[in-house]
Amino acid sequence: MSKPRILLADDHALVLEGFRRILEGHYELVGTVEDGRALLEAAKTLQPDIVILDVSMPLLNGIDAAGQLKKICPNAKIIVVTMHADTDYVRSAFEAGASAYVLKRSAVDELEQAIRAVLAGHSYITPLITKEFVDVFLSKGSEKLGGLTQLTTRQREVLQLLAEGRTAKEIASVLKITSRTVEFHKAQILGHLNLQTSADLIKYALTHGIVSPS
Numbered sequence: 001m002s003k004p005r006i007l008l009a010d011d012h013a014l015v016l017e018g019f020r021r022i023l024e025g026h027y028e029l030v031g032t033v034e035d036g037r038a039l040l041e042a043a044k045t046l047q048p049d050i051v052i053l054d055v056s057m058p059l060l061n062g063i064d065a066a067g068q069l070k071k072i073c074p075n076a077k078i079i080v081v082t083m084h085a086d087t088d089y090v091r092s093a094f095e096a097g098a099s100a101y102v103l104k105r106s107a108v109d110e111l112e113q114a115i116r117a118v119l120a121g122h123s124y125i126t127p128l129i130t131k132e133f134v135d136v137f138l139s140k141g142s143e144k145l146g147g148l149t150q151l152t153t154r155q156r157e158v159l160q161l162l163a164e165g166r167t168a169k170e171i172a173s174v175l176k177i178t179s180r181t182v183e184f185h186k187a188q189i190l191g192h193l194n195l196q197t198s199a200d201l202i203k204y205a206l207t208h209g210i211v212s213p214s
Contacts, residue, residue, distance in 0.1 A: 003028040004119060007048035009039040009065070010081075011057050015104070019052060019081075022111055036060025037174070043073050050115060055082040055089055056212035058164060059174065063092045063209075064156055070097035077118040081107050085129050089209060100124035150192045156210070158185040162198065163205030 006027045010016050011034045020029060030046045033039045037059040043051060051069060055062040066078050079100040080093045090101050100114040103126050110126055117124040151159065154175070161171045168182040175182070186201075195201055205211045 004049040004115070005030045005046070006050045006052060006115075007039070007042055007046055008032045009034070009036070009051065009053040009057065009062070011035060011054065015054070019107075019111070022108065023115075026112070027115070034058075036062065036065040039065050040068055040072060043069055043076070047073055048076055050077045050079060050118065052079045052081055052111075055080060055084050055093070055209060059161070060157065061160055061210055063089070063096050064153070064160070066093060066096040066098050067153070079111075079114050079118060079124075081111065084209060086209075087129060090125060090129060094123070101129075102126050103128055151189060155185050155189050155192070158182060159189050159201065159205060160210050162186060162189075163202045163211045165202075 004027050006023060006029050008016055008019050008029065008031070010019070010032075013034070016032045016034075020032070023029060027050075030048055031042050033042050035058045036053075039051070039053060039057070040060070051073070053062045053065060057065070060068075062080060062082070066080070069076060069078060077100075078096075078098040079102065080098045081102045081104055082089065083104050085103055093101055099118040100123060102110050102114050102124070106126055106128060110124075114124040157175060158171060161174060166174070168179040168186075171182045172179045189201065190196065193201075193204060195204060202211075
């Protein structure tokens with residue numbers, strides 16, 4: 001019987017190496033990438049059974065990448081392994097298509113358990129935050145995401161790249177659109193989020209976990 005094929009995505013080489021040590025021998029590791037856009041390209045080519053990804057990645061964060069992955073690899077199971085214990089991140093991850101959510105501090109003990117769960121068709125949330133997440137999920141839901149729900153996929157992509165300090169020309173190159181279109185999206189984002197300046201955009205992106213403070 002063939003081993004499940006796993007694609008790893010994290011922008012820290014030491015984390016990728018740690019995952020490799022945990023998983024090698026039990027699974028087929030088909031690739032490692034360090035940003036969200038490289039992840040989408042690799043997934044398109046490799047068609048893995050499982051994608052293990054972080055939330056905070058350059059170029060395209062893990063939540064938005066997960067949403068696009070479900071279109072590229074509809075049968076792949078997505079496991080989020082991250083430092084973020086906030087239930088808003090958990091909720092967003094599952095809404096984007098993730099099947100499991102594990103904290104990095106407990107990954108050594110829980111990652112294989114999460115993999116077994118998703119391969120069996122189940123979901124997995126680290127016990128460290130399960131109760132709090134269930135309470136939030138059964139309530140009216142999170143208001144923390146605020147205006148993000150008003151943004152299109154493209155606008156969220158532009159927002160992240162702007163928050164990373166990239167110029168309109170650089171963003172146009174990454175997204176394969178024109179600089180004028182980037183500026184149009186920026187104006188739309190500012191309007192939707194009721195913000196005024198680029199500094200406001202950066203602060204908003206940091207607050208909502210679209211980019212990492214590091």
